[in-house]
Amino acid sequence: MTSNSKTSGGPAPRPADEHGAPLLEVRDLHVEFHTRDGVVKAVNGVNYSVAAGETLAVLGESGSGKSVTAQAVMGILDMPPAKIPQGEILFRGQDMLKMSGEARRKIRGAKIAMIFQDALSSLNPVLSVGYQLGEMFRVHQGMSKKDATAKAIELMDRSAS
Numbered sequence: 728m729t730s731n732s733k734t735s736g737g738p739a740p741r742p743a744d745e746h747g748a749p750l751l752e753v754r755d756l757h758v759e760f761h762t763r764d765g766v767v768k769a770v771n772g773v774n775y776s777v778a779a780g781e782t783l784a785v786l787g788e789s790g791s792g793k794s795v796t797a798q799a800v801m802g803i804l805d806m807p808p809a810k811i812p813q814g815e816i817l818f819r820g821q822d823m824l825k826m827s828g829e830a831r832r833k834i835r836g837a838k839i840a841m842i843f844q845d846a847l848s849s850l851n852p853v854l855s856v857g858y859q860l861g862e863m864f865r866v867h868q869g870m871s872k873k874d875a876t877a878k879a880i881e882l883m884d885r886s887a888s
């Protein structure tokens with residue numbers, strides 16, 4: 728993806744959140760994959776900014792780097808083969824690329840989450856949906872298995888009503 732990929736955020740100046748900075752800012756982000764067949768330059772200088780309460784849509788042709796950018800923001804790229812040679816990903820003004828793994832784990836899931844593109848391959852068919860939904864409560868909020876299952880059922884009820 729290049730910086731001229733189309734984004735829609737509206738021309739109005741974006742409000743800062745309560746911390747005085749945009750919630751998420753991607754600055755001049757580059758992502759490469761170092762493979763046996765050579766280097767794939769998947770993301771080449773992406774910039775965007777998202778304020779609290781704002782929705783940003785990123786459009787681009789298949790293979791243009793939308794998912795890789797999102798994976799970089801989430802911090803879930805396998806490195807290697809991925810490499811981020813340049814750029815910043817600021818969450819509330821702090822560069823997540825410079826944070827410890829522990830600090831990033833605290834943000835991931837609790838503050839920034841991702842709905843994966845191919846949900847069918849993201850859900851494990853041998854585990855119940857309730858168990859997999861409950862995982863976020865077990866992992867991020869330390870809930871017991873029983874409480875997490877109850878919470879997952881509550882969420883499913885809520886989306887059905």
Ligand SMILES: Nc1ncnc2c1ncn2[C@@H]1O[C@H](COP(=O)(O)OP(=O)(O)OP(=O)(O)O)[C@@H](O)[C@H]1O
Nearest residue numbers: 760762767769787788789790791792793794795796
């Ligand atoms: N692990 C990897 N190793 C090598 N190249 C990769 C890897 N992951 C992604 N790529 C390459 O990075 C580029 C960007 O891929 P990405 O999945 O971000 O595209 P996309 O914009 O999300 O496409 P789509 O609209 O099809 O979802 C593609 O050329 C892809 O082949």
Ligand SMILES: [Mg+2]
Nearest residue numbers: 793794795844
């Ligand atoms: Mg994609």
